[in-house]
Amino acid sequence: MARAIAGDQAAYGELVARYTALAHRTAYLLGAGADAGDVVQEAFVKAYRKLGSFRPDADFKPWLLKIVANETKNLHRGRRRRNLMELRLATITETVDHDDPGTLVDDSRATLLRAVNSLSDHDRQVVTCRYLLDLTEAETAQTLNLAKGTVKSRLSRALTKLRPLLEEVAHDR
Structure with a gap:
C-alpha cells in the first residue's frame, strides 16, 4: 500500500x-x-x-x-428499477426440476436472493455486505459509511423481515 x-x-x-x-x-x-x-x-x-x-x-x-x-x-441515483439479478433468478427458479434433489440447493439460493432483494436498499446493502460478502460489522460499517450501531440495527430489522419470507418457503417444501 x-x-x-x-x-x-x-x-x-x-x-x-x-x-x-x-x-x-x-x-x-x-x-x-x-x-x-x-x-x-x-x-x-x-x-x-x-x-x-x-x-x-x-x-x-x-x-x-x-x-x-x-x-x-x-x-x-434518481431512478428506481428492478435488479437484473432478480429477473435472472426468477427465470432460474421457473426452470428448476423439483423432483431432482440437486436443484433444491439452486432453488434455495434463488429464494434467498429474491428475499434479500425484496428488502429496502438500506437493509439489502447491510445484509449483502455482512452475510453475502462475509464482511465483519466494522468492515460493513466502513464500506457503507455507517456507524457500527446503525449496521447492527439495520441487520436486526432486515433479519426480522427475512425470517417470515424464508419460513414460508420452508413450509412449502
Whole structure:
C-alpha cells in the first residue's frame, strides 16, 4: 500500500489484481447487475486518484469497497428499477426440476436472493455486505459509511423481515 501511495503503479496494479473479484461481487450484489464491471473500473480509477487521501493506518479493503458502494449508488441515483439479478433468478427458479434433489440447493439460493432483494436498499446493502460478502460489522460499517450501531440495527430489522419470507418457503417444501 505504501508503494502505491508513493506512486508505484505496479504496486497499485497488485492491489487491483487482489481486489477486483471482491469489488465486482460487491458491486453486483449491491445492485449494479450487468453494470458491475463498469462500476468496479470507475471505483479503481477513483481510488487511484484518491490515494493521497488514504490514511496509512486504514485498511484498503473497506476503503475500496466504500468507493464501490458509492459508485453503485451513483449508478442508480434518481431512478428506481428492478435488479437484473432478480429477473435472472426468477427465470432460474421457473426452470428448476423439483423432483431432482440437486436443484433444491439452486432453488434455495434463488429464494434467498429474491428475499434479500425484496428488502429496502438500506437493509439489502447491510445484509449483502455482512452475510453475502462475509464482511465483519466494522468492515460493513466502513464500506457503507455507517456507524457500527446503525449496521447492527439495520441487520436486526432486515433479519426480522427475512425470517417470515424464508419460513414460508420452508413450509412449502
